[in-house]
Amino acid sequence: MNTKVLMKGNEALAEAAIRAGLKGYFGYPITPQSELLEYISRELPKRGGSFIQAESEIAAINMVYGGAGTGERVMTSTSSPGYSLMQECISYIACAELPCLLVNVVRGGPGLGTIQPSQGDYFQAVKGGGHGDYRVIVLAPNSVQEMADFTYLGMDLADQYRNPVLILADGALGQMMEPVIFPDYNPEDHKVDHSAWATRGKPNDRDHNVITTLHLVSEKMEEVNLTLQEKYRTIVQNEVRYETIEVDDADFIIVAFGLTSRVAHKSVELARAEGLKVGLLRPQTLFPFPTNILSELADRVRGMLVVEMNAGQMVEDVRLAVNGKIPVSFHGRMGGIIPQPEEILDRIKLVYNVNEMETA
Amino acid sequence: MKHEIIIAGFGGQGVLSMGMTLAYAGMVEGKEVSWMPSYGPEMRGGTANCTVIISDAIISSPIINSYDMAVILNQPSMEKFEDSVKENGHLLFEANNIMVKPTRQNVTIHEIPAMIESVKLENKKIMNMIMLGSILAVRPIVTIKSVLEALKKVLPDRHHHLIPINESALKRGMELVGELTTA
Known part of the structure; x- marks a missing residue:
């Protein structure tokens, strides 16, 4: 039964992530996003996943990198200064083509700034933020309902394209309450077979799966880049939403x-x-x-x-x-x-x- | 029909939960609702407020700066929000918490002795529900029945035994408005 509930944007996103089959959450608290982490810390361990509060945002995103390497659904969430700290590793995850969900509940910057809502992280979200030619799919909800809906969508897109997906919200969307309906969604029906690349133990009948972003031979590194650009062109063709x-x-x-x-x-x-x-x-x-x-x-x-x-x-x-x-x-x-x-x-x-x- | 309401006071007076209960009751009645709390530095200084919008149609912006009704529970909030009540709107305030009374001429002002009444009901924590009752007497935004249903959802199970005292508080709040008008 899909009943309407009144929830904060942060909580609706957290609940949707768990319903979408989240297996690992790694994060570090920061206003105005903390309810998200708090909700997941309370609910996820009861519902089949692991929650780890890392020692910093840098640690958290590196845990996401590791978790994503298993092909399971993993995520982190933070707010602006925390997202800045994560940039290096997001570049690695994009290069390694690993699926994961990132959430930035933006606050006013630059610097430590303010805890009030802002959209000052658009460039960072959309143009890269980290080093090298990579892209993150960026979803921008404008209601509590979309905070939930885009979480399911983001998890699916991440799996489909083996690419990080970022939900770019802001402090007000995170804090405000509106009615939300969680759709019917069975994670089993959305499972993508990642066995060809995921590192979850080697069976005897195939070679090692290797996840790396280090390609010292220039031709190989260009090939990696061309593959990525081809993927981004497909995303541009198929995933525009407005x-x-x-x-x-x-x-x-x-x-x-x-x-x-x-x-x-x-x-x-x-x-x-x-x-x-x-x-x-x-x-x-x-x-x-x-x-x-x-x-x-x-x-x-x-x-x-x-x-x-x-x-x-x-x-x-x-x-x-x-x-x-x-x-x-x-x-x-x-x-x-x-x-x-x-x-x-x-x-x-x-x-x-x-x-x-x-x-x- | 659309109701745009600001509820403001000190942290601990039940400002945010009053707004949440009202919003939930609106949702119970199938209306569009939004609840937007202050969470910034002002909240850390002890004052809190929330904007509640209850509407028959889709709510475009949850962020507004003028209101059909302001419910004011402390002096700093009176100074901040008295001027943002729309013409012909309603300004409710808690009598005991306001030293300098509002002076607006083009809004209807309701002075509610909710604090004293909560003492009479032997539970100071239900002052906010008395105010909510008064809100609903001034403008029947939602029914008491919907508020009680909302309370069942807002309150954790272990607090459900408190619903009857909340109900008396709501009813007392409604009566107060009638008594004050006829007085």
């Missing part, structure tokens, strides 16, 4: 992800009430980015406004997608401040009739 709100007759588009898209949705309502034909495009995947739909929309709207809780990060990808066809403006708040629907509306009014290109 939501559109009121775009059909829109002549102006707001682009926003995560919590900001909720506020922007309200701004769309306010703008529509004043007769402005404003729509909203919300990327649900940040890598792969919904480039094509943005390019299509750019052919028929007069302008776009990107709203983020940072100094202007996703706006660069929107401008790449739009490729100079229309002006793309930016409105951002930082330091843990959430933009208000009215201030976004004011900003829309300011640029609605302006034709020249604006810089952030």
Whole structure:
């Protein structure tokens, strides 16, 4: 029976991960993500998995690397400064092509920053963060329901592509409560056979499976890179996800992800009430980015406004997608401040009739 | 119909749980709900607040800065939120905890002696449920029945024996609003 329950985003994500067949969680507490770790520490050991509180985020992500090598479902979760600490090992996991789920409940930076919500880690999440040419699939939920839904999806995508999947949330999504329904999901039906590469003991009838990221011969290292790039192209082709709100007759588009898209949705309502034909495009995947739909929309709207809780990060990808066809403006708040629907509306009014290109 | 409510006070007064119970009751009635707590530095300084939205339609933004109703349980929160109640909205406050009374003319102000009543009911912890009763008398956002059902889900089993005292508190809170209006 799938009943509605009222849960915090952090808890809904944790519960979904356990229901998705999580076998190992490795993490280190940090606000505003700690409820997630706390929930898993309480529930996972009772329900067939292992919880380890590591001595640091660096240790935690290296445990994820080890756990992922078994082909079982493993994850970690943290918040911004902790995610920074994990970057080296995420590069290793991506190179070794191991499936795992990562969660960053973003807080305001840079530095130790604030514990309030932010989207300041977009570049780090989407463009790499660690060294080398690798990509992490990045999912951006905007509700407690999606905190759960994207956890199942993330686990599946990680297994399918043998790639780390990151859920990029923020402090507010982690802390707020909304109703959530957990779907029917039997992990057994989603099991992917990883026996060809996973290191879980060698049977007599095959060679050793080896997980390594060290390839000293240049030709071999280039081959590894080409394989990775081929995989990323497949992901770009098949896994773009986005939501559109009121775009059909829109002549102006707001682009926003995560919590900001909720506020922007309200701004769309306010703008529509004043007769402005404003729509909203919300990327649900940040890598792969919904480039094509943005390019299509750019052919028929007069302008776009990107709203983020940072100094202007996703706006660069929107401008790449739009490729100079229309002006793309930016409105951002930082330091843990959430933009208000009215201030976004004011900003829309300011640029609605302006034709020249604006810089952030 | 949409209700946008801020509940604010000191940590320990039951601010967050009052909001959670209200949100849960809304969900029990099949409505869209959201509950957004303060969790930042202000909470660590002792004050806490939560925003509750209960709506028939999908809730776009859970983050708002003006409210149909403010429920205020301490002086710092009064200073912070008095001006953010919408015109013709409601401002409820706990009589014993507020030294400087609100002065807004374009909202309806309700002074609820919830603290004294909780002492009369011999359980100071249910002050928040008295306030919740008053909220529901001012605006029937959800029924008492839904609140009681919500309490069964919000409270762990070991505290279910406290539901009857919570029920009396809710009812007393409702009565108080009537008594104050007729007085």
